[in-house]
Amino acid sequence: MTSHTGESKDAILIEEPASIDDLTHIWHMRGGLYLLPVIDLTGTVGEKADLDCSKLSAQDMPVVSQVIDDFHYRRAQVHLDFHTTQKDSDKILARLFVSGVSLSPHYSPNSKATVDFNIILDSPTVVTECEKLIESGFLQGKFFDRRHICNGCGGSQFNVREECAVCRSSNLTEDFYLHHFSCAYLGREADFREGEDLICPKCRKELLHFGSDYDKPGTLLICNACGHASSEVEIGFLCLNCQMDTDSESIRTGDIHSYDLTERASSYLRAGYAFLDFTDHNPMFADLPFTLIVELNQAARAWKENKTNFCLVNINYEHAHELEVEHGPRQTMQSRRQFIENLHGVLCRAYEGIRKEDFITGKYEDYMVLHGIAKEDILEDRREMIKIAMSSIRLDIGPYFKVLGPEELV
Incomplete structure (x- = not known):
């Protein structure tokens, strides 16, 4: 090479x-x-x-x-x-x-x-x-x-299989339900089977004619590892890299x-790092969404020109990863969205001029750019704000604030 x-x-x-x-x-x-x-x-x-x-x-x-x-x-x-x-x-x-x-x-x-x-x-x-x-x-x-995506190693190579809901074994056997019409007994075909004959375990009559003596209304999955029987099957994702087994509700x-x-990227590549006021080469702002950078640029300009106060609130979720593993990413994201909606209501009652546009959703974190509000005010009230916004949410996503003022941002 x-x-x-x-x-x-x-x-x-x-x-x-x-x-x-x-x-x-x-x-x-x-x-x-x-x-x-x-x-x-x-x-x-x-x-x-x-x-x-x-x-x-x-x-x-x-x-x-x-x-x-x-x-x-x-x-x-x-x-x-x-x-x-x-x-x-x-x-x-x-x-x-x-x-x-x-x-x-x-x-x-x-x-x-x-x-x-x-x-x-x-x-x-x-x-x-x-x-x-x-x-x-x-x-x-x-x-x-x-x-x-595997919750353990991040890989995507799986054996997707039917599993026992109790012990997660894939060692399953399919059996039929049999329904005996005359005595209404319902059970596994194996329970009826005596050699070549079908004998009802309840009334001991022989079942001779399918459709008139009995029928087969459904199938049953029997776990050969623990003996659990169910008509409902669980789907498991066994990672081929780390062997972590995850159910279908929890898999990411x-x-x-x-x-x-984008056009913005082409301009950035031609102009270099000077293209942005808040540049990606600054570690503090490495992963900020573009809409947040726009809001910060506007707030920073107002601060420089008129000394209009503002603060950036970075909302982190301490329990997000554990909840994604236990309840799945959809429920975790729904809890985040409900928290942000509740928090918007809390801030609207406490301050004037709060807009929906002030709240920006990231992949793992969320943000607020609060115009005309000092960092110290949010720091003083943040625990009560979080408590009220979380009061109606079932999953404890563990939100906490990191608050930065203009002196730290501009």
Whole structure:
């Protein structure tokens, strides 16, 4: 694997079979190598390569020059900040820009996430970073598929199976219910069976004719491990990576998207880190949703010009992970939404000018930008606010506030 002429290099040539670890090593190397086209001479890299030369004839070789020239042209438009960055999120944006194509998923049985992408980076990192970039307004996603996610290791490779509701064993046997008409006895077929004959355990009469003596109204699943019998089956998800077994109510789901740059991302890549007042290279604001950054920009401008007070309230949920495992992500998210709705009502009664737009939902945290309200006021009343907003919610999501004032933000 060699690189051929940062700006003195033109492309990465794959001259022998390369693993995902080899390709990821290129991604993390300094000098902007991740911005170069990956040209595969072996035919083993698949969709992670920008060009598979193993399928080209001598007459097709001008295609190689065209790919290199296209990358060079677009790479020259990317601000130098991104040639030296070590942030995966910025690298993904810049790589999308210079490649000129969508970041597209495809099914991959060898991937822990069951999908892979046309980029030299592992798919769990791609999904995590790209979903954050959607929230930040740098990417737009198009739905590809929905996957189940292990609560233990985050993988998506499962044996999905019928299980006993009591002991979670998959060692189940199917049996029929038999209904004896004359005495109304209902029981398992095995309880009626005596050799080749069917004898009612209740009245001891022989059942001879199906439809007139008896019928089979349904099936029964018998657990061979604990003996539990039920007509209802449980669906379990056994992770093939960590062997954690999760029921269908508690299993997490996550959507897989293809990704494209937004206009905002293109402007950011051309202008560099100076594009934003609250930039993504500042760790304090790394994961803030784009709508929140807009609100903060407006509040910061009013503070600078008129000394109009404001504060940012970061709402965290201490028990969210445990509740997702026990009750599932849907119920946990519903509790978060109800808490925010209740909190809005509490603040409207306490302060003037509170708007729905002041409340911004994140993936794991929620936020409030409160205009004209001092940090000290929220800190003084926060426990009572949380208590009132939580009073009607069944699941204890454990909300708590982190409050920042303008001096810490501007």
